[in-house]
Amino acid sequence: MSSSTKTEPLGAVRERVLATLRQDIIAGRLRPGDRLVERELAERLGVSRVPVREAIRALVAEGFVQFESARRTVVRRLTPADVKELFELREALEVYAAGLAASRATPDDLAEVEALLDQAAAATEAGDAEAITDVNSRLHDRIVAMAGNTLLIEALEPVAGRLRWMTRRNEEWPQLLVEHRELYEAIASGDPNRARAHALTHVRTNHRSTVRQLFGEAAAEELS
DSSP states (O other), X not given: OOHHXXXXXXXXXXXXXXXXXXXXXXXXXXXXXXXXXXXXXXXXXXXXXXXXXXXXXXXXXXXXXXXXXXXXXXXXXXXXXXXXXXXXXXHHHHHHHHHHHHHHOOHHXXXXXXXXXXXXXXXXXXXXXXXXXXHHHHHHHHHHHHTTOHHHHHHHGGGHHHHHHHHTTOOOHHXXXXXXXXXXXXXXXXXXXXXXXXXXXXXXXXXXXXXXXXXXXXXXXXTO
């Protein structure tokens, strides 16, 4: 264990371990069905087993991890029902947020989204999957923040990580960039109806793409 870790408060260590493991799952370094062994993770991260154990419990609560038995903990295997439920939530909340954002966005808000789109374009050109996932998630977060509704933000917060995990499966990156630019233009137009329509199309297209990546073309066609 490093000397810096020894003086770090246990709560801070736990949060650092939790953030690391969560990102490992989202990025695919830990894959569905992979076993999480406290001792091995503690050694890899240079911490005791206590913060690892606490982080795993938090990941169970967040929906990333499940206990298969008292001695076996694994990264959760996503089911079509999991994907359906989360995209239904996205459809309800993000479409509403886009409409609010169209009526409330300031020039500074729009400039921030433009900057994120530039970052997304660079990451897409480089084929950097992790960077694409990160910037696209921040773009969606920014649109929700532009809606100016604290309760809307709080409603999405508990599932934000899982949404990021699922959308990471969608590797149709050039198409995502086109859709995000169209969504930005709809919001920038100041027309809530146009913004909601583009957001709805985007969420449903992303749903099909994610299902296609996870479960195959036949499963995606069932959504049409």
